[in-house]
Amino acid sequence: MKALEVQGATKRFGGLVAVNNVSLTVNQGEIFSVIGPNGAGKTTFFNLLTGIYAPDEGRIFLFGKDITGFPPDRVAKEGVGRTFQNIRLFGAMTVLENLLVGMHVHIRVPYFHALFRTPLAQREERRAKEEAERLLAYVGLLHRKDELAKNLPYGEQRKLEIARALALKPRLLLLDEPAAGMNPKETEELQAFIQRLRAELGITVVLIEHDMRLVMRISDRIAVLEYGSKIAEGTPEEVRKNPRVIEAYLGKGAAGGAA
């Protein structure tokens, strides 16, 4: 089963082609990485997948359903959770509240029930809180649940952002540079955590990452972007040997540092 299928996605900003005719397929249960030098269009590509931008050309299918042009909230409802390169938590909310926002679409309380806090509303709220606490325990943040998100140390903020995305019960999880700013030990923990997500929750994961050790160890397959175009795709082994990838990262004036 194809979890994600992108056909010829293109996004232009004025004269700049940020994403140029990119096609790729991610199978259900895969851990798939998108790599490329800085400015290669990786985050724009994510923003196309999540509906923050609509593609100028091309189509996007999620588990066979055409979601091209869906706004972000509808993409989220279809089961796509995401994190952001520059962590976007709700800083002035507590850790628990951040998760409850993540569960928004799963808390079924009609407006008038919420207004008068009817038994139905109370029951749903309690259920949601219990579930959020379970999830926090799962990622190891339960002891922080009443702290403000902005007061968490960096590594835990990253974790919380993933937990918030998980609260959505996603079928597809998009992680934008989850290991940024982590030390090798933390990165190793992250790797184990992502693998656990797939094993235990059956979530398909697509990640953007600069840490090549992590990418090579964790990915089933990798796509490489350069100047908005896909220049390679394959297993870590294949990508590592691909001369165009080596050139993009190391040779001939290509900007941006390699791993």
Add this chain to the structure above:
Amino acid sequence: MSALAFALNLGYLALAFLAPGALSNLFGLGALLYTAFARLSPNARALNLALLTLAFTLNLQRSGNTLGLIGLVGILVALTTLPKIPTWVRALLGLAILLLSVPIAGFANTFIFELGIQIGIYAAMALGLNVVVGMAGLLDLGYAAFFAVGAYTWAIFGSEQAKNFLQGNFPLPGEYMYLFMGIAIVTTAITGLLIGLPALRLRGDYLAIVTLGLGEVVRILANNLDHPINITNGPQGITPVQRPPIDGFRNLMAHLGVPLDRTTDYQLFFYLLVLLMIGLVVLVNVNLANSRFGRAWVAIREDEIAARSMGIPLLPTKLLAFMTGAAFSGVMGVIFAAQRTFVSPESFTLLASITILGMVILGGMGSIPGAILGAAALTILNLDILKTFSEFVRTSFPQLPSQVDPAKYERLVFGLVLVLMMIFRPEGLIPERRHRAEMEEA
């Protein structure tokens, strides 16, 4: 310290008994400040606050001096904000002030009822605007428009006005006011939808300007819809608007042994009605804040992109906040129309919108006790302090030209209050947890 506070408060109680009036009330306010800020044990503080409540009530009853009302408001603030006071003390004293002290004062000086009702109406509206601005972060400068729609909804049908364009028996009897409180929720929510649909596609400053414009449109419509068909009676306004019959209320009060005359009966009735409405509005506000809707509003305020990525749709969620706030305002509009028995476009100017916004900002955005305190502070400032001060200046310095009459500088003082706030306490008098967190970040 405990002994000093006790002595001060006992002294004030004696003064309230022997020499009630402005001077003793000033002494009482001083005693209140000392009680609130000195290091006292929670029990000593509770006892002293109770003593002060008694003293202010006594002073109000004997002199009707409105400074006493400020004292009572101060005690309420102390009860809500000071830590470690037992909950039952808070509840008991709070209820005693609202249900006993203020009515007692009102019978001594009916202006206190008037102040109480105005504070209540504005507090309920500030709580409505608090949903829009405080929770959802949508800067609405046309909020008085909803107040107008609510007020006119009842004013037109609760007076002979409707005869101009409808067949039927108008004015509708006063009992219909309760029904129209419900109808006003619908009409104002629809107005909110109509204004919100175009306006809420914009953000920040643009939203503020557009709501300002659309708010003015509503007022100008009210001003001009006296022809070709006379719907609103234009600038003359509509009067008299029916009030609900209160025979049952009078009987009930007579049973309780409260003597009512022809002026105080309706004032007490509306005061209690407004109090009830505030209770409801606070309840609904708290419920919403702790529901998925309240969280969605705060999420949108904090980070639209992250909120949308959690499956929160932008426009519907914002519209819901807008319509909720509008409905609060609409209900209070109906009560306002009935209480005044007079409605005209003058009550719904831009200044009214800004004043309500000022109440929310002064109290602390997103904060429920803050919105109520803001409403109390600005209403007392406008209706009482400035006017009293004017009176004082006029009698003491009759040679001063009338241009420097302090009551004419309402807006200046209002502006100064806001500027001072922004400098010394930008998070508001009683800040809300989340907003304080955001302020610390900045």
